[in-house]
Amino acid sequence: MKRVIRGALAVVLVAPLSVALTFARPGVAHACTCAYNTDGTQAEQQLEDFSSGDNAVFTGTAVAERREGFTVYYDFDVREIFRGDVGAKTTLSTARDSAACRTGFDLKEEYLVFAGTYDTQDAPWSVTMCSATTLSTNELTRAATLKQFGEPRAVTADERAAADYPHGLSIVQWVGIGVAAGLFAAGTVWILRRARH
Structure with missing residues (x-):
């Protein structure tokens, strides 16, 4: 009799769980979904987001990269500054993982950079793929940047x-x-x- 009761109890407890697992769907993993569209359709809105707060907008060449834990640091030689307290040389941090909105830079390429001060990991600036950062040759983003911020200030030889x-x-x-x-x-x-x- 005890066996019958134990068997019935097991069926009562396990059956609903089996049914639930049969129809359960795995959750969707959410990665970074805010990547900047370089065709210019998002440029004006994203640049407007950088017109206030402690943000920086500049053109510069990535000259060095180093990785520490979950962070990647890029050193930049800055050529011109649209906005922000940026020197002739600066460092940006970004997440190491693309699912965390990492922005990667090719060394010796010049970029139009939109950087902020959120979660900089001890660097002066941080950047994610959600910003309008792109190669400096992107004419649509540069035109929108000039419209939003005006002509940039060139970094001087003394600086x-x-x-x-x-x-x-x-x-x-x-x-x-x-x-x-x-x-x-x-x-x-x-x-x-x-x-x-």
Whole structure:
């Protein structure tokens, strides 16, 4: 009798679960679905989104890439700045996984970059495929960028030189410091010799 009760109980408990699993459908995995359409149809709306807040818009060449954990960092040489506090050199972070809206850059290619300050992972800027970032040769996006932000400011030779040398000093400034130090040393030696005589 106990066997019959156990069997009936098992059927009562297992049958609904079996039916539910038979008709259950696996969930759909959601990946990044906001990728920028480079044909220009989304340009004006996405550029308007970058006209406020702590965002940056610039053209620059990707010169280095490094990966740390789930993040990829790209170093950029900046050529012109439409918006934002961007120097002659800057770094962007992006997710390592394309399902997390990763934006990849080919080194030595120039891009029109739309970067933000959300989840930068200690870089100055972050970028996702949801932004309007594209190759700088994309005329539709560039035209929309000019319409939204006006003419860009070119990075000057002084800004580039300051970015290339430690502490933001150019080579001319370092030579000046060296000459001044040499004159100071020579003057000190001359004064000490005169004081002995």
